[in-house]
Amino acid sequence: MAFQLLLNVFLGFMWMLLTVTFEPVAFLKGYLFGLLIIFAFRRFFHSRFYLLNVIAVFNLIYIFVRELILSNIAVVKTVLKPKLDMNPGIFAYPTVLEKDWEITILANLITLTPGTLVIDVSPDNKILYVHAMDINTKKESIDSIKNTFEKAIMEVGR
């Protein structure tokens, strides 16, 4: 991915030099044409076309913001309810992610999910201990973590 990005910036400068116009707009034009060239030659690179990674990052940001808003609605509901009838508890969540930055992002995402908060990570980075506001919704939270978040994070790192 880094190689493709570097090549694309190089192609942008190349366009600037070839057309002898040294303006930001010319660089942008060259960058877009370079993107087209890299897209056409994408099967000669070892890694996949890097725009897909960029799209994955934007998808991750979208998920972050959506979860933040949903979890705030849940917190408002819990706090403003006249009776406190919740069953908090800590459950263990075994994760399949391995790299440190992936686990960091996953922990941040879980903290932003409605009603869950990461308390601790086991020393071998395999198990996340999650404190849930309502342990009865544990199954749903595990499902959403597994199907949405881990997939989105893996898409970025691929």
Next chain:
Amino acid sequence: MFHTAILIAILFIALAMLGFIYRAIIGPTIPDRVIALDALGINLVALTALISIVLDTNAFLDVILLIGILAFIGTVAFSKFLEKGEVIENDRDR
């Protein structure tokens, strides 16, 4: 109307800060107080932003980032102190 709405928002923030101060004073355990102090820092940032709207000046906007960073570092230092008993470890073995 705009001015009144901002003043009402400032009133909300002030009430929230009073609540956090209450928790910081009576909090049964030390982590309670740390949570309250962290949230107080965040509310201080909100108050700075709103005050700079009311006074219609952009001189205070640099303070926002500063208070945010200080509140975060304070929280990190406090939680490290609670966990390990010291903030700066001199003998690192890894």
Next chain:
Amino acid sequence: MKMIEIVKLIIIFFIMVGAFLNLVAALGVIRLPDVYTRNHAASKASALGIMSILLGTFLYFYFINHHFNSRILLGIVFFFLTTPVAGHLIGRASYNSGVKLWDKSVQDDLKKSKNNPENRE
């Protein structure tokens, strides 16, 4: 002229939502029973509250004073990144310093693993 009024309404919306969320965070910190549940309220509601207020402030200075302040945008990103981290750190510190869970808590998987001698450092 009309445009300014609409922008003002949007700014008021963002700022009122932020202030309300901060108030809810304070209420939650007062009402909820133990450190962990209080941490939920404080770390989530404060994060969106401050981000919404800062977004309102940014829109005010951009559309009404015609002053593009990039520091507010930086502040939004900063709070977005650090508030979950702070919540996680406080939770871990309070568990490791031995704060008990609420009496009505149902399940505690972490306790088992801490008592397991293999995992002890």
